[in-house]
Amino acid sequence: xxxxxxxxxxxxxxxxxxxxxxxxxxxxxxxxxxxxxxxxxxxxxxxxxxxxxxxxxxxxxxxxxxxxxxxxxxxxxxxxxxxxxxxxxxxxxxxxxxxxxxxxxxxxxxxxxxxxxxxxxxxxxxxxxxxxxxxxxxxxxxxxxxxxxxxxxxxxxxxxxxxxxxxxxxxxxxxxxxxxxxxxxxxxxxxxxxxxxxxxxxxxxxxx
Ligand code: 1PZ
Numbered sequence: 001x002x003x004x005x006x007x008x009x010x011x012x013x014x015x016x017x018x019x020x021x022x023x024x025x026x027x028x029x030x031x032x033x034x035x036x037x038x039x040x041x042x043x044x045x046x047x048x049x050x051x052x053x054x055x056x057x058x059x060x061x062x063x064x065x066x067x068x069x070x071x072x073x074x075x076x077x078x079x080x081x082x083x084x085x086x087x088x089x090x091x092x093x094x095x096x097x098x099x100x101x102x103x104x105x106x107x108x109x110x111x112x113x114x115x116x117x118x119x120x121x122x123x124x125x126x127x128x129x130x131x132x133x134x135x136x137x138x139x140x141x142x143x144x145x146x147x148x149x150x151x152x153x154x155x156x157x158x159x160x161x162x163x164x165x166x167x168x169x170x171x172x173x174x175x176x177x178x179x180x181x182x183x184x185x186x187x188x189x190x191x192x193x194x195x196x197x198x199x200x201x202x203x204x205x206x207x208x
Contacts, residue, residue, distance in 0.1 A: 015183035056156025
């Protein structure tokens with residue numbers, strides 16, 4: 001209801017948005033022709049979380065948000081994620097910088113970066129936020145980023161707050177943080193797999 005929404009934190013709202021989206025995908029299966037509108041709506045909640053990570057991630061937020069916005073604007077013309085890929089396959093523009101398919105691939109990497117960061121955050125190894133974020137970035141994004149971006153990103157990791165400070169910034173407790181991060185970890189995976197399947201079906205390798 002409305003009162004629940006008013007009391008929602010950024011983290012719980014993001015978890016809820018992805019539970020809704022993954023619910024649609026689980027209900028209809030990977031063959032479902034997912035619309036850009038609900039997809040971009042959920043993705044916009046992740047922008048907010050990037051913002052909470054502090055100064056350096058502000059650049060990541062702007063970069064990620066502009067790509068989500070491009071996809072959002074394209075929804076009137078293309079309707080669904082499938083149509084975007086079909087268009088770019090026909091035009092040989094799947095991997096061209098700024099193409100909607102490439103932006104979708106990058107947004108997918110942003111969703112996965114957040115998922116792996118949360119996994120590391122909650123890991124029994126008790127990483128600092130900087131270690132959690134650096135390791136997630138190393139695994140998910142660094143292989144596909146230029147040397148300059150990678151160097152700036154790893155330098156920027158030093159400006160991350162502590163775990164305790166992040167929990168405070170998010171208006172959460174340690175317990176509620178864990179709960180909502182786990183919800184996002186579980187709910188984002190089917191969405192990520194759905195996107196990867198769109199590329200796999202068209203025999204487009206995911207090494208970029
Ligand atoms: C002490 C020094 C502080 C300086 C802080 C500077 C931090 C810079 C962080 C750089 C993040 C910008 C990431 C930009 C990535 C883009 O190159 C790619 C490819 O875009 P394309 O070529 O297709 O247009 N964009 C993405 O991969 C979108 C996903 C964004 C997720 C990036 C997370 C990076 C987190 C690092 C933050 C420290």
